[in-house]
Amino acid sequence: MAAVLITSFKASLASYPQKGKKKVVLIAGEKSHPAGTHEYIKTVRLIKTMLDNSNVSGEVKTEVHLHGWPSNENTLNDADLILFVSDGNDGYNFGDVPFMTPSRMEVMEKQMKRGCSLSLIHFSTFATYNHGQSILKWAGGYFDWQDSKGNRHNYSSLKEMEAELKPANTVHPILNGIKPFQLKEEFYYNMRFLESKEGLTPLLEAPALKGNPGTGNIVSWALQRPDGGRAFSSTMNHYYSNWGNKDYRKFMLNGIAWAAGIDIPENGVEARYYRDAEVTSHIYKRYVKALLITTGHSQAWAANTIPLQDAIDGDKRIMVDVTSNINDIWQYDLNDYKLLILNRKDTVGINRYSEEVLEGYLKNGGSMLALTFKYHDAGRKSTIATAGWAEYASIFRRELVGDNDNTQPTSMRVTAVNPQYPTKGIKVEVPVTFRLEGEREIDTLLLARDRASGISMPLVWTYTYGRGRIFQSSIGSNPADFKQKNVSRLFRKMASEIIVKE
16 A cells, blocks of 8 residues: 655755744655545645745745655754654554654654654554654654553544534634534544643544543644643544635644744634645646656666656656555546556556546546556466456557567667657667567557568557547666657657647
8 A cells, every 4th residue: 555656856845944934844654545535745735835825924934745754854953843644553554654663763752852843643643552652742642552562452433424623612822713613524532642631732622423531522632842842633634625624724724833833823824725736836836747656666667767757857847746556546636647657567466446547537538658568478468368457458558578588689760650759869679579469559659660670660659548648658668768868858748748638
């Protein structure tokens, strides 16, 4: 389920806070749940956009980090607030919140001791017993599912329902402008709270949860720590669509701003909801997103990921997200992406949910650029004939299949069938015993020819599937291909045609 996603620009969106502004570091874990739920990456990007355009924008400086931890952890040293929205350890399917490793816990301990604030959102409130003891000190409460001996117990609970949320009979700046409101949510409740309750303030409760007497119905709280740091935690944020609820949005932004040390306006923090395209434009100054799906970064096939990403990034209209999990096809909302780029040797591991989502995405007008799958096993039939996926042959119409993995490649010169595509100087290395398999109709754009042997084969081609358009390319899987400048231009040309269509 976990994946690695890289934002389009190699550096994180880090920047130095202006004098007097509070620095908020927003950290997202990897995607792990169906589209529309546990949208960690979209959540931190949206929070940044809302705070940057809110009525407290002059008092805050935000930065976004993906992969669960900043690439340069020194950025935490002057943070006023560190916020995590990620998976948490539930004892079954999911691992620890990303900062819960020995080395990172030392970093977090140092930040908390200097008075940095902490915010844990939804699944990030889950912890094992040992980590939970630190979270009690730093954040005031956590989802408790494990006892001191490491055995599972049922102290905390979760329930998905629509419920009325009420201020928890208290006066606190986070509650400025907040009135009771309805919300459909996956609530966590019966949370384990700091035993002394010193500095702890319950903020919102959902009586319909019928939790344990006392604090059982509390779903959000604040902590003022003795070291001067603060904490704001919420068990809500299962559904990304809840950010469209103005009461929920105000409450969450109030909590984040307060934890950062910002004075909350009398009527609360005001910010509208931003569509994903607006978020992309605000943060990245680009207006179209592409999702590039590759293999694990330790595998040779993925070595071309960065040059391929750079090639598409060369079109200043496009921002490229990269993930190594093929099943992010159904975990990401593909409606946010105008182009899907598949940089894999095959579709091994894809589940039926991803198959169905990909079919629907393309049939409804989505576009895909797929590097041609290559199979080297002697005598092996291509997956077109054996995939067990009814639509496979229509979506992936050609595959390269070779009889001998050790065949010496021959250098082929590229010519254009369609003169709009750049070919000058492009050469490709293809083993002569490799052949293209597939019978469905394609429109060849570029052709590779070996003058000595007379062998020729399609190199880049396109076709439609439903209302969507698909490009397949046998060039680009080798990182050396991108040392030929016209190869990068070729990929930008294909991406550009899709942008123009949109």
